[in-house]
Amino acid sequence: MTPTPAQSGLSVDSLTVRFDGHPAVNTVSLAVAEKSVLALVGPSGCGKSTLLRAVAGLVIADEGAVGWNGADITNKPAHQRDIGLMFQNHALFSHRSVAQNIGFGLRMRGDDRLTIRQRVGELLDLVGLVGFEKRQVQSLSGGEAQRVALARAVAPAPALLLLDEPLASLDRARRVELNAELGALLRTLGQTAIYVTHDQHEAFAVADEVGVMNAGCLVRVGTPTEIWNDPQTEFVARFVGHETIIDYQGARWAVPAAAVELVHADEDQDDCCRATVIECRFEGDRCAIKAADAQGTVFTSFASAAKPLGTHVLLRLHHDRFALIG
Amino acid sequence: MKNLFRLFAIICALVVFTVSCASSDESPSVVAADDAPPLEVTDNDNCPTLTLATHDSFFVSDGVFDTFTADTCIKVKQVAAGDAGQMVSAAALTVDNPTADVMFGIDNTFLQRGLDAELFQPYQSELLSTVPEALQLDPEYRVTPIDYGDVCANYWIDALPGAAPSTLDDLIDPTNANQFVTQNPETSSPGFAFLLATIARYGDGWPDYWQALVDNGVSITAGWEDAYYGEFIAGGGDRSIVMSYASSPPAEVIFADPPIDAPPTGVLFDSCFRQIEFAGVLAGTENPIAAGQLIDFMLGTTFQQDIPLNMFVYPANSDAQLPETFENFGALADEPLTMTPAEIEANREAWTEQWVEIVLS
Amino acid sequence: MGVAASALPMVFLAVFFVWPVANLIWRGLGDDISRLGEVLTGERFLRVIWFTLWQACASTALTAVIAAPLTWAIANRRFTGRRVARVLVTVPFVLPTVVVGGAFIAVMDRFGLNDGSLRLRHTVWAILIAHVFFNVAVVVRTVGGFWSQLDREQELAAQTLGATPWQAFREVTIPRLAPSVWSSLSIVFLFTFTSFAVVLLLGGPRRSTIETEIYRWAVTRGDISTAAALSVVQIAAVVALVALNQWLQGGVAATSSLLGDRAIAAKGRRQRVAVAAAVGGTGLFLAVPVVVLIERSLRLGGNLTFENYLSLGDRVRLLPVSALDAVANSLLFGLAAAGIALVIGGMGAIAVVHGTGAIRHMLSVGLLLPLGTSAVTLGFGVLITLDKGWLDLRSSWWIIPITQGLIGIPFVVRAVVPVMRAIDPSMREAAAVLGASPRQVRREIDLRIGTRALVTGVGFAFAISLGEFGATSFVGRSPDQLTVPLAIERLLGTPGDLLRGQAMALSVILMVVTAAVVLVGDRVHPGDGGVL
Numbered sequence A: 001m002t003p004t005p006a007q008s009g010l011s012v013d014s015l016t017v018r019f020d021g022h023p024a025v026n027t028v029s030l031a032v033a034e035k036s037v038l039a040l041v042g043p044s045g046c047g048k049s050t051l052l053r054a055v056a057g058l059v060i061a062d063e064g065a066v067g068w069n070g071a072d073i074t075n076k077p078a079h080q081r082d083i084g085l086m087f088q089n090h091a092l093f094s095h096r097s098v099a100q101n102i103g104f105g106l107r108m109r110g111d112d113r114l115t116i117r118q119r120v121g122e123l124l125d126l127v128g129l130v131g132f133e134k135r136q137v138q139s140l141s142g143g144e145a146q147r148v149a150l151a152r153a154v155a156p157a158p159a160l161l162l163l164d165e166p167l168a169s170l171d172r173a174r175r176v177e178l179n180a181e182l183g184a185l186l187r188t189l190g191q192t193a194i195y196v197t198h199d200q201h202e203a204f205a206v207a208d209e210v211g212v213m214n215a216g217c218l219v220r221v222g223t224p225t226e227i228w229n230d231p232q233t234e235f236v237a238r239f240v241g242h243e244t245i246i247d248y249q250g251a252r253w254a255v256p257a258a259a260v261e262l263v264h265a266d267e268d269q270d271d272c273c274r275a276t277v278i279e280c281r282f283e284g285d286r287c288a289i290k291a292a293d294a295q296g297t298v299f300t301s302f303a304s305a306a307k308p309l310g311t312h313v314l315l316r317l318h319h320d321r322f323a324l325i326g
Numbered sequence B: 001m002k003n004l005f006r007l008f009a010i011i012c013a014l015v016v017f018t019v020s021c022a023s024s025d026e027s028p029s030v031v032a033a034d035d036a037p038p039l040e041v042t043d044n045d046n047c048p049t050l051t052l053a054t055h056d057s058f059f060v061s062d063g064v065f066d067t068f069t070a071d072t073c074i075k076v077k078q079v080a081a082g083d084a085g086q087m088v089s090a091a092a093l094t095v096d097n098p099t100a101d102v103m104f105g106i107d108n109t110f111l112q113r114g115l116d117a118e119l120f121q122p123y124q125s126e127l128l129s130t131v132p133e134a135l136q137l138d139p140e141y142r143v144t145p146i147d148y149g150d151v152c153a154n155y156w157i158d159a160l161p162g163a164a165p166s167t168l169d170d171l172i173d174p175t176n177a178n179q180f181v182t183q184n185p186e187t188s189s190p191g192f193a194f195l196l197a198t199i200a201r202y203g204d205g206w207p208d209y210w211q212a213l214v215d216n217g218v219s220i221t222a223g224w225e226d227a228y229y230g231e232f233i234a235g236g237g238d239r240s241i242v243m244s245y246a247s248s249p250p251a252e253v254i255f256a257d258p259p260i261d262a263p264p265t266g267v268l269f270d271s272c273f274r275q276i277e278f279a280g281v282l283a284g285t286e287n288p289i290a291a292g293q294l295i296d297f298m299l300g301t302t303f304q305q306d307i308p309l310n311m312f313v314y315p316a317n318s319d320a321q322l323p324e325t326f327e328n329f330g331a332l333a334d335e336p337l338t339m340t341p342a343e344i345e346a347n348r349e350a351w352t353e354q355w356v357e358i359v360l361s
Numbered sequence C: 001m002g003v004a005a006s007a008l009p010m011v012f013l014a015v016f017f018v019w020p021v022a023n024l025i026w027r028g029l030g031d032d033i034s035r036l037g038e039v040l041t042g043e044r045f046l047r048v049i050w051f052t053l054w055q056a057c058a059s060t061a062l063t064a065v066i067a068a069p070l071t072w073a074i075a076n077r078r079f080t081g082r083r084v085a086r087v088l089v090t091v092p093f094v095l096p097t098v099v100v101g102g103a104f105i106a107v108m109d110r111f112g113l114n115d116g117s118l119r120l121r122h123t124v125w126a127i128l129i130a131h132v133f134f135n136v137a138v139v140v141r142t143v144g145g146f147w148s149q150l151d152r153e154q155e156l157a158a159q160t161l162g163a164t165p166w167q168a169f170r171e172v173t174i175p176r177l178a179p180s181v182w183s184s185l186s187i188v189f190l191f192t193f194t195s196f197a198v199v200l201l202l203g204g205p206r207r208s209t210i211e212t213e214i215y216r217w218a219v220t221r222g223d224i225s226t227a228a229a230l231s232v233v234q235i236a237a238v239v240a241l242v243a244l245n246q247w248l249q250g251g252v253a254a255t256s257s258l259l260g261d262r263a264i265a266a267k268g269r270r271q272r273v274a275v276a277a278a279v280g281g282t283g284l285f286l287a288v289p290v291v292v293l294i295e296r297s298l299r300l301g302g303n304l305t306f307e308n309y310l311s312l313g314d315r316v317r318l319l320p321v322s323a324l325d326a327v328a329n330s331l332l333f334g335l336a337a338a339g340i341a342l343v344i345g346g347m348g349a350i351a352v353v354h355g356t357g358a359i360r361h362m363l364s365v366g367l368l369l370p371l372g373t374s375a376v377t378l379g380f381g382v383l384i385t386l387d388k389g390w391l392d393l394r395s396s397w398w399i400i401p402i403t404q405g406l407i408g409i410p411f412v413v414r415a416v417v418p419v420m421r422a423i424d425p426s427m428r429e430a431a432a433v434l435g436a437s438p439r440q441v442r443r444e445i446d447l448r449i450g451t452r453a454l455v456t457g458v459g460f461a462f463a464i465s466l467g468e469f470g471a472t473s474f475v476g477r478s479p480d481q482l483t484v485p486l487a488i489e490r491l492l493g494t495p496g497d498l499l500r501g502q503a504m505a506l507s508v509i510l511m512v513v514t515a516a517v518v519l520v521g522d523r524v525h526p527g528d529g530g531v532l
Helices: A048-056 A098-108 A113-126 A142-154 A172-189 A200-206 A224-229 A234-240 B002-024 B064-072 B084-093 B111-116 B126-130 B168-172 B189-215 B224-231 B248-254 B288-299 B301-311 B324-328 B341-360 C003-029 C034-041 C043-076 C082-088 C097-110 C124-149 C153-160 C165-193 C197-203 C210-220 C224-250 C268-297 C307-313 C323-354 C357-366 C375-385 C399-421 C425-433 C438-449 C451-467 C484-491 C497-522
Strands: A010-019 A022-032 A037-041 A063-068 A083-086 A160-164 A192-197 A209-214 A217-222 A244-248 A251-255 A260-263 A272-282 A287-293 A298-303 A312-317 B049-054 B075-080 B102-107 B143-156 B180-183 B219-221 B241-245 B265-282
Touching: A010 A048, A022 A037, A022 A048, A022 A063, A022 A192, A022 A209, A022 A217, A037 A048, A037 A172, A037 A200, A048 A083, A048 A160, A048 A192, A048 C425, A083 A142, A083 C425, A098 A113, A098 A142, A098 C438, A113 A142, A142 A160, A142 A172, A172 A200, A192 A200, A200 A209, A200 A224, A209 A224, A209 A234, A217 A224, A217 A234, A224 A234, A234 A244, A234 A251, A244 A298, A260 A298, A287 A312, A298 A312, B049 B084, B049 B288, B064 B075, B064 B288, B064 B301, B084 B102, B084 B111, B084 C210, B084 C375, B102 B111, B102 B288, B111 B143, B111 B341, B126 B288, B143 B189, B143 B288, B143 B301, B168 B189, B168 B265, B180 B189, B180 B224, B189 B241, B189 B265, B189 B341, B219 B224, B224 B241, B224 C097, B241 B265, B248 B265, B248 B324, B265 B288, B288 B301, B301 B324, C003 C034, C003 C224, C003 C323, C003 C357, C003 C375, C003 C399, C034 C043, C034 C224, C043 C082, C043 C124, C043 C165, C043 C210, C043 C224, C043 C268, C082 C124, C082 C268, C082 C497, C097 C124, C097 C197, C097 C268, C097 C484, C097 C497, C124 C165, C124 C197, C124 C268, C124 C399, C124 C451, C153 C165, C165 C224, C165 C399, C197 C210, C210 C224, C210 C375, C224 C357, C224 C375, C268 C497, C307 C323, C307 C497, C323 C357, C323 C399, C323 C438, C323 C451, C323 C484, C323 C497, C375 C399, C399 C438, C399 C451, C425 C438, C438 C451, C451 C484, C451 C497, C484 C497
Parallel strands: A037 A192, A037 A209, A083 A160, A160 A192, B049 B075, B049 B102, B180 B219, B180 B241
Antiparallel strands: A010 A022, A010 A063, A209 A217, A244 A251, A260 A312, A272 A287, A272 A312, A287 A298, B102 B265, B143 B241, B143 B265
């Protein structure tokens, strides 16, 4: 992983943050070009939130540097960085109204009342909460609070917006919907952003580039397509959702569900292998089926109808869709 | 924060309102009769300002010091801090850098401590000729007697179990069992005066007298208020004899409502100990001459005649006229018990320790 | 962080407290340190030290027990008169001890507790009961305010895990309340540790505490060495106990989310009975002496009349100004003292919450010390120390609110710190990334969320100032600077119905003024949208 020198946008160079001597972020280097969105994914505790807080200036880096448009901002205090952060728990000011929350950053930089009121109105319009100005934040639903937190974070039009698991507190349906809205919004605003999540689908939906973190290290950076098609390591492959890893022709491959076809009994069966259904998860319009072959390798595929457990099926593997992981 | 400011604005308004209420009340006061007419005081910057240190119980009528300023052009700034003990102790601590030019209110029980601490510089007022010899305790004229009074047992006339007590020994008579309340000499000035009275009367036999008082059910309080208003009949208590002042009966008449013709209390003159209050020029004053003039003024008839109804003590100047109530009900013991300041100071600690042993243990 | 906020409190404390007190102790013991040894080994002194500690601990524990039901009710249940109850508990706080003592004695008389086997007068119980009477407000308001804002989810979670309400209270609520309980109890402890008039008036002549002994040695006997030695013991004991308290608190996790007022309406017969019992029980205890006092203020020469109040505007002989002028003076001093406590206490609280290392500990303990130091030591210390040049405050009226402010500051710090500690840290971070500088974060987050507690603390500082007698009496005042407690003392110092009636009326006015100011303070809310 070589640091990418960025003339514009954010550059993080060999950043290390230790807690009690233990590195939570370990020599991470990355770059985010202006007007692009980087998603950071990784399992809980992999250091992605800490990395985000170090970029925001809320934790002090032990080593390494953070730069913006070529200037070193490593030692700049948080309030002078022009970086916005949307918190996982939203951290709305419980003692202030919705409008006061959203207008806070504008007030801090000294905007006049009229400008603030106008801008707050615009933002409430943008996030679909027109008329919520005087509401108390404690009376908001999870989705409303999330929108207020987003509006508050983008209100001062920060150069860089950081989002820390912004949808974590929402139910699945709202999450998918708001995830799409959020992606669209970031693009509309032309907002440079880092989006931290543990959900790869969320990451793929909003990001221009995705970074995968594991145990404090950034293990892979690339566009969603690159990562999906070429995960390079088993960890990344598993994390983005390739559940099956096989040895084939002297190499290791990740087998995505799309590379596994359920074959009807009446089709040509020469290149198929036999397997037994061991799990069938109903997903509404389709079923995710896991089937084990004679060697015990488990493949995932999709079927239009449910199959009882123990049913024998035929699987066709499309080798051209395998991803090489070395 | 805005709300905090609002809160303070409201409080400010409250204060202003109260102040204006208080000061707009210019109707002639029923209780305080300010006889002295306002005087034209010439404002002259060359006139020195004297600081007069007093205890908290010092009062004069409005405008009394204006007479002095009008005559001498010297201005007087009064500063009060605590009781006589606090005042003398504070002065002893600041003897190198005194807070005042003249001190008023050091009495014969604290006098020696003040003299030992070299608080005063001598000043011999010509008006001393009007003051009885018995009141002049310092032959070096470092302090000048200003007023005096007697600390005596009082009794509630209608509540006595027997005849009115007339001697100290009546207090240990079984007739008056559980009737007498006095104060702790360690925390109360009249309490200490009474201890001195018993020592002056009984000499080395005083511990026996106190033991007899204890056996007869004497009650001890920390201060005058809780004796007079807590245990004495006057405040709803059940004891008919209390250690107080010879001037308490006139006060009962003056501050009665509705008015009464005669006080409900009487004085046990045999128990009286004489307290004399002095004024002195503090050593280190920058205005010794003006300070002397102030002493003269305080010994003059204007000031002296103002004393009785404000401080409930007697003027030292025998030319001063007494108010009517004092003439009628006020009284002084013919032969009060006394003791020299030096003897008091030398034995204070030993006597009070012994008293604690007898009475409180 | 917090360095800027700690500078002013440090300087204030150093100039107006540490320097004068150290100077007096040096004056007393500089030449002859042996007096300290004598004090520490003398049997009589050891008895006094032991009794002081003992009665303060017992008073504090008893206050906690008596205040508990009312604190619970006010924090957890909405009921008619809740706000009034919260205001009225403060009233005893300002009453001069002389007056309360008188009212207590009258109550004891009425219930036959002055004689016979149930005699209370001049017993330790009289001291303890009076201390509880004065201090219930500190616990009810500080802990009650904190408690009412705690979210209830965790208790409910505990109950779903099988805890009974009592277990949930013990395992979940008490640990979260601990910071504010410790805070308020340390205030009560210091207050009773240095109590003066209560011990003298109600405890009777046989009981003395370090505070009364310091007065006796310094004032009655003029022995500054012994007084200084006793002061050293007093301050050392206070520092040790405060440090112990701090250390005990160190183990308590302080963060818990504070929300708005979470009290719910009392439902059902059982709950209503519980609230009525809690409010009624503590309320009756507090109300009886107050009612006696009001009744006395309406009596003159055996008749019921308003004459005592109507005559307050007139100047009585014995008072250099009218009683109403004294009320105005007291309000002015109280306002200035409250202002000092607000500024120094507020900054001190921020420094204690955000400061680091030594400064934080020094302020945390140091700002409490004035409350635990003898009025005599402080008063005489100021007299011999602040005596030069522009610092010659010995006869400036400013020294009165400064002295009273010093005593009020601990109330502010102790009310505010637990609340500020409980602020969710991500709220401060959110403000920082939105462009708030550390100073703005303190102002916009800490002070805003702490406003309610700040108002509670400043209210106490104001009340302290209105009722303060001891320290004020050591400060040189011109006669027209008479305050209400001094006026009451003076009116009660000479026989006569008229004077006594006025003193009682003046005490009632003092209560009413305090209640009015506290009521106004309680209406202050931080932020238009906030409910905290």
